[in-house]
Amino acid sequence: xxxxxxxxxxxxxxxxxxxxxxxxxxxxxxxxxxxxxxxxxxxxxxxxxxxxxxxxxxxxxxxxxxxxxxxxxxxxxxxxxxxxxxxxxxxxxxxxxxxxxxxxxxxxxxxxxxxxxxxxxxxxxxxxxxxxxxxxxxxxxxxx
Numbered sequence: 001x002x003x004x005x006x007x008x009x010x011x012x013x014x015x016x017x018x019x020x021x022x023x024x025x026x027x028x029x030x031x032x033x034x035x036x037x038x039x040x041x042x043x044x045x046x047x048x049x050x051x052x053x054x055x056x057x058x059x060x061x062x063x064x065x066x067x068x069x070x071x072x073x074x075x076x077x078x079x080x081x082x083x084x085x086x087x088x089x090x091x092x093x094x095x096x097x098x099x100x101x102x103x104x105x106x107x108x109x110x111x112x113x114x115x116x117x118x119x120x121x122x123x124x125x126x127x128x129x130x131x132x133x134x135x136x137x138x139x140x141x142x143x144x
Contacts, residue, residue, distance in 0.1 A: 001130055007093055008086035010126050011107045011116035017042045018051050020074035027073050028056050040106040041077045045113045047106050049077035083108045086115055090126045093118050 016039045018027050031039065031053070038052030055076040084093055084105045096105060097120050107116035
């Protein structure tokens with residue numbers, strides 16, 4: 001049954017996104033404001049990387065050691081992010097989470113455009129819905 005549940009049924013359809021030209025300070029404020037641990041970095045709608053709490057810590061350490069001010073998101077983001085397609089199974093997402101140790105995955109279409117984001121919590125919600133035989137509930141964009 002989980003093979004039949006698609007990522008797009010549980011993904012956040014309006015995820016918080018960052019831009020590569022955003023300051024690291026502004027990106028940190030965005031993560032804190034939305035209570036999320038990371039976000040896709042998007043340029044012209046296309047995914048160019050992921051910015052996470054770990055990237056923030058890297059910047060903080062570099063700034064502290066070299067007495068430099070924070071730079072831009074592009075300077076510390078992780079490029080080449082793992083992604084998933086909206087038509088893939090929720091089991092595919094679970095497998096990626098387990099293999100890669102990620103908390104969230106950007107959902108990209110065939111053109112590489114970010115159309116959503118799915119989290120480990122969304123996968124658990126799908127499992128819970130299946131166990132209780134309910135239909136997916138609309139997800140708010142600030143839950144990742």
